Amino acid sequence: MAATNFIGRGKFFEDFEIGQEYVSPARTVTQTDIVNFACLSGDFNEVHTNFEYCKNTPFGEPIAHGPLVYAIMGGLQYASGLNDGTLLALLQIDKWRLLEPVRHGDTIRLQSRVIEKKASSKSDRGVVTFQRQCVKQDGSVVQEMTATLLYRRRGH
Template sequence: MTAITAKPRGRYFEDFEIGQEFVSPARTVTSTDIVNFACLTGDFNEVHTNFEYCKTTPFGEPIAHGPLVYGIMGGLQYASGVNDGTLIGLLQIDAWRMLGPVKHGDTIRLVSKVVEKKETSKPDRGVVSFQRQCVKQDGSVVQEMKATLMYKRRPKG
């Protein structure tokens, strides 16, 4: 019996070009996501979990945790196929900024633009940096950051 090995659908280091932009599929954030994240992390801050308290805030209702939105952004990048089978790892996040709230019912997507690309001393990998933006259904940017990731290089032969 012969094993069938699927080729990665992700992009290799060589496939990225400075200025290239990727837009992920969209995903709607729900109250269940917010409550599940609070339970997972133990972060029950009232701005995320207490409807009555939130009526006294500028948001009017519970908002998603910043790291929850960040995590969803990672899932959206995976859903785009860019990382599938070619990503080695996340190296760093710089200038992570929360610019607006994400609430139950907001639909978000990830827009990633390649801003840097460099080879490493190892011939099987390279580093790519993206300017990432989390964009809501109304076009507003709610989070942004520079993400630096390591990718496999295209196999020779």
């Protein structure tokens, strides 16, 4: 199935189809993002905050925190409009893999494919599972995971 650049507001459980793919808008990660995340999280590990230290690492410069990239992926899904007024909860993340570093200046986007859906025992909601990939401007996958989310059902 071809990927959809979804700019709409809120998809309900019934709107998702197995195999359907979505591509979010893109966002460039900045040094300010990395520093702000270090301040917010308290994670001032030198691999994220010290240019001199990083000269002697495989990265050569500070890299974004893995959880920062994960958080940006959540924001990109929100920016796509998929969840607007229809998402009830994030239920589970499985098989989260950090495959490549993200540096300041990298532009990332979220690619999601519906791999499972099932109605809940409660008639007003349903569960949708996505295979998610965070992709950099050069096409490389930097993070991937399976995400299970709870969505509203139409008419409830």
